Amino acid sequence: MVEASVTVSNGFLNLFLVVVFLYEIILTLGILIESEVFRAIASFFAIFLFGFVLFRGFILFGMRPRISGGVRFFGCIYFFGQIVSAFINSDSFQFGEFVKFLMAPLFFVYGAALDYSKFDRVAAEQQAKRFLVASAILGFSVYIVQGAQGALFPGNPVSFFANGNNAGFFWLALGCLYAAIFSKPIRSAGYYLTFNIIFGTLGLSIGVLISLAVSVSRFFEIFLFFVVCVFVAALFYVVPDFFIFDRIHPLLASADLLFSDVYDIGEMSYGDLVSILGTSDLSFLFRVKHWGNLIFIYLDLPLLQMVGGVGLGVSPQYSVIGLLPHNDYIRLLFECGFFSFFGFLGFVVLMSLRLGRGWISVPFFATFIYFCTDNLLNNFISMVVFMFAIGVVYTSRESR
Secondary structure, X not given: OHHHHHHHHHHHHHHHHHHHHHHHHHHHHHHHHOOHHHHHHHHHXXXXXXXXXXXXXXXXXXXXXXXXXXXXXXXXXXXXXXXHHHHHOOOOOOHHHHHHHHHHHHHHHHHHHOOHHHOOHHHHHHHHHHHHHHHHHHHHHXXXXXXXXXXXXXXXXXXXXXXXXXXXXXXXXXXXXXXXXXXXXXXXXXHHHXXXXXXXXXXXXXXXXXXHHHHOOOHHHHHHHXXXXXXXXXXXXXXXXXXXXXOHHHHHHHHHHHOOOOOOHHHOOHHHHHHHHOOOOOHHHHHHHHHHHHHHHHHOOOHHXXXXXXXXXXXXXXOOOOXXXXXXXXXXXXXHOHHHHHHHHHHHXXXXXXXXXXXXXXXXXXXXXXXXXXXXXXXHHHHHHHXXXXXXXXXXXXOO
16 A cells, blocks of 8 residues: 555656756747747646646545645635635636646646655656656756857747746746655755856845745854855955846945935936936836836725735736736735735745745745746746745755
C-alpha cells in the first residue's frame, strides 16, 4: 500500500512537470512564430492542459489536501471575490484572465495534496532535476539567440516571455520549485543576484535583496552586505558611467524629484517628467504616480465596485496612462474588489508565517515582494509553478 502511494505521488509530480515543460515549448513557438492567433490558441491549450492535470488529480484520483482552517478561509474569500467581481462586471471583464486567476491558486491545493511523506525522495529529486535542466537549456537557448540577434532591449520578448519581468518571475518560480522538492535548498545569495543582473529587473532585485535580509541574514551577513554597499557606492562615485549603474541614475533622479518641494508629480504629465529628468526610464516614478492615481480612483468608485472591482483586465480604461497597475495587490483591489484582495493578502501572510526564516523561504518571500512592483498574477505558467511549489512546502514542513 505504501509503495502504491509513493508511485501515485511521484506520478502526479511527473505529470505536472511534463505539462509545464510542454507549455514552455508552446510559449517558445509563440515567440518564434510571432502570431497572435497562435498565442490565443496556446492560451486555450494551456487552460486545457493544466485543467486536465487538476481533473486527473482531484476528480479521477480524489486527491485530498491537508489545509488549515485559516488557509481555507482566505482561499474561500478570494474565490468568492472573483465570482462576485465576474458577476458584477459580466459585460466588461476579460474571461481569459478570470479563468487564469481561478485556476492558478488551485495548484496550491494540488501541491498540498501531494503528501511529501509519501514521496520517493530520490526519484522526486531526479524528476525535478531533469525538468529544471531542460527548462534552463530551453530558456537560455532562446535568450542567447535573442541576444545574438540584438533583440534584447526594453519592450521585446526575453526568452519565451513577453518581457524581462515575466522571465524573471519564471526563474524565481523555478527557485521555489527547487526549494520545495530538494532536501537542501540553494544557499547562495550570489546565485539569486546573478540572475537579477541577467534579467535587469529592478523590482526583482529589490525583492530578492529584502528577502535575503529577512530570511537568512545574521550579524555576519548584515556586515558583509554593508561592506558590499560601501564598495558599490564608492565604485559609483569613481566611475558613475559604468554600465551596471545605467538604471541607478534615473532612480536617484526620480527619488530627488519625488521629494522635491518645487514639483508636484501628481499634477505633472509623464511628458513633463521625461523632459525634467532627461530620460524615458521612469520605472520608479511611473509606478509611484500610477499607484497613487489608481488608489484615488478606487476610493471614488461606487460602493458596489469597491466590493467587486471594475473587472479583470479593465483597469487600463480607468488609469491616466492606460496601463495595468504594475502592482498585483493594487490590481486585485482595483479590478477584483475588496474580497479577492483581502483573501489573497491573508494567504500571503499565512504562508509567510508558515515558511519562517531560512534559505528555503528566500524565493517565496522574494515573490511576495515582487508582486508589489509588477503585473505577475496573469503570468499563468509562473503562477502555476509558484502555487504548486508553495503547496508542496506547506504540507512538507511537518513531513521533513
